[in-house]
Every structure is written in structure tokens, then in C-alpha cells.
Amino acid sequence: MLANKELNDIQHLQQMCEEKGRLDLKLNWDSLRTRPDGSEFDFFQYDEQGKLIGFLALYTFGRLMELCSMVHPEHRQNGVFSHLSNRQKDQSARPANCLLTHLLILLPQKDSLNHCLALIPFQNTK
Numbered sequence: 001m002l003a004n005k006e007l008n009d010i011q012h013l014q015q016m017c018e019e020k021g022r023l024d025l026k027l028n029w030d031s032l033r034t035r036p037d038g039s040e041f042d043f044f045q046y047d048e049q050g051k052l053i054g055f056l057a058l059y060t061f062g063r064l065m066e067l068c069s070m071v072h073p074e075h076r077q078n079g080v081f082s083h084l085s086n087r088q089k090d091q092s093a094r095p096a097n098c099l100l101t102h103l104l105i106l107l108p109q110k111d112s113l114n115h116c117l118a119l120i121p122f123q124n125t126k
Contacts, residue, residue, distance in 0.1 A: 009052035020073040043084045054080035
């Protein structure tokens with residue numbers, strides 16, 4: 001289960017990203033609040049002062065895995081997302097007992113209710 005500090009940090013980062021980008025980010029708060037202990041689906045990056053500057057979460061729905069990520073507006077274009085994404089790949093967050101077939105990525109568009117959708121098939125590596 002995520003700690004209250006982590007949940008508060010995520011919420012603060014979400015608010016900052018939504019305000020600065022005029023976006024409506026989709027985070028699955030029910031899932032975040034009920035993650036089992038030891039879950040390997042959440043990745044955090046903090047700056048030197050302990051402020052959350054990047055977050056990446058994975059959610060599974062049947063045979064889909066959804067990726068949600070956000071980077072603090074003042075820290076974009078500095079490799080934060082790449083770092084989080086590489087950590088996620090290194091940790092093999094794909095559950096061993098789940099036959100996932102696709103990764104779903106939603107990209108909110110500025111000043112729009114429309115989202116760009118990417119549906120990426122998993123390569124059969126197991």
C-alpha cells in the first residue's frame with residue numbers, strides 16, 4: 001500500500017501538472033489507494049529537496065496494462081520520464097501470472113477533452 005505521503009505527493013504533482021498544462025490527467029485513485037504491499041507498479045522521482053518531480057504508474061485491466069505518468073512542468077525535457085520508464089522496464093513490472101497483450105497509453109491534449117491513444121502490443125518475451 002502506498003504511504004499517505006506518497007499519495008499526497010502524487011495528488012500535489014497532479015494538481016500542478018493539470019493547472020500548468022490545462023489538462024485533466026487520468027489517474028486511477030482507487031487502485032493507487034489499494035495497492036498491495038510490495039507492488040512494483042509505481043515509480044517515483046524526487047528532487048534534492050524531497051519534492052516529487054515525476055511519477056509513473058501501471059494499472060492492469062484484463063489483458064491490458066495502462067501507463068500513467070506525469071512530470072513536474074519545471075522539470076520537463078530533463079530526462080525524468082526516460083528515467084522512470086527505464087526503471088519500470090528494468091524492474092519487469094509485467095506480472096508473471098498475467099497474460100497481458102497490450103500497453104495502453106493515454107496522452108491528454110491541451111485545452112481539449114480529446115486524448116491521443118497509443119495501444120502498444122507486448123512482445124512475447126516469456
